[in-house]
Amino acid sequence: MAVPSLYAARQSHPKKRRWHVVQSLFFIFVFSLAVFVFLQSSFFRVKAIKVNGNKQFTKAEVVALTGLQQGLNIFKANLKQAEEKAVLHPMVRQVEIIRDLPDTIIINLTERKAIGLVAQNGNFIVMSEDGCYLSKVNNLSNINLPIITGIDLGQAGPGQKVADGKLKTALDYLMTMPENIRAAVSEINVSDLNNIRMFTIDKAEVRFGDAKRIGDKIKLYQEVINQNYQNRIQYMDISYRGSPVVKFIEPKKQDKPQQ
Numbered sequence: 001m002a003v004p005s006l007y008a009a010r011q012s013h014p015k016k017r018r019w020h021v022v023q024s025l026f027f028i029f030v031f032s033l034a035v036f037v038f039l040q041s042s043f044f045r046v047k048a049i050k051v052n053g054n055k056q057f058t059k060a061e062v063v064a065l066t067g068l069q070q071g072l073n074i075f076k077a078n079l080k081q082a083e084e085k086a087v088l089h090p091m092v093r094q095v096e097i098i099r100d101l102p103d104t105i106i107i108n109l110t111e112r113k114a115i116g117l118v119a120q121n122g123n124f125i126v127m128s129e130d131g132c133y134l135s136k137v138n139n140l141s142n143i144n145l146p147i148i149t150g151i152d153l154g155q156a157g158p159g160q161k162v163a164d165g166k167l168k169t170a171l172d173y174l175m176t177m178p179e180n181i182r183a184a185v186s187e188i189n190v191s192d193l194n195n196i197r198m199f200t201i202d203k204a205e206v207r208f209g210d211a212k213r214i215g216d217k218i219k220l221y222q223e224v225i226n227q228n229y230q231n232r233i234q235y236m237d238i239s240y241r242g243s244p245v246v247k248f249i250e251p252k253k254q255d256k257p258q259q
Contacts, residue, residue: 050106065085112129127171131161133156148188152164173208178222184200194209206236224238234247
């Protein structure tokens with residue numbers, strides 16, 4: 001009985017190994033091809049685009065800003081490019097777009113909020129809470145926003161942020177106020193950052209002083225107006241620590257009856 005030599009046994013192993021390698025590569029190729037074909041199939045076509053966080057935009061407007069559309073393969077959608085397109089609009093502060101496999105795209109939107117107006121060249125500029133130039137208006141009949149005076153926007157245009165310390169101070173005061181308090185503000189003047197003044201729609205003057213302790217000053221202001229003085233305040237000084245100084249409007253003297 002012939003016994004195979006050790007040399008012959010050693011020669012057979014490399015062939016088997018090569019065959020296994022070829023088989024493995026073939027199966028990897030077939031699997032990759034199948035995955036590729038599957039990913040290109042209609043199963044991954046975008047059938048729905050959801051929008052979250054939109055208050056000032058309609059859903060259709062938000063989708064149009066991104067350039068996304070239904071029917072597109074979800075993996076071919078360039079989400080980063082879509083985000084970059086959307087934030088070009090001044091009212092869009094931030095946008096995050098994610099895939100929700102297999103067929104849905106979700107747009108999470110953070111809008112800017114109009115907080116005040118700044119006069120410029122005979123018009124008014126709508127400013128956001130983060131100091132962004134939103135739009136230009138010339139008719140204030142349908143706009144209930146406080147006017148910020150004492151600043152110059154320079155050459156700023158729509159969508160640009162204004163890096164101005166006075167503007168930031170005014171916005172800090174306005175954003176610290178609850179909405180119902182802010183709605184009663186007619187003007188805030190920051191021409192002198194050591195003598196910041198606010199005027200209400202009832203023509204009362206509020207003297208804030210500097211830009212320190214903004215939160216404390218707003219709380220003091222709330223405490224005073226909650227006393228329901230019925231528009232009798234001429235001015236209020238809360239620029240110093242301690243109790244606010246309140247000056248009331250002197251009642252008009254009635255004419256003495258003629259004898």
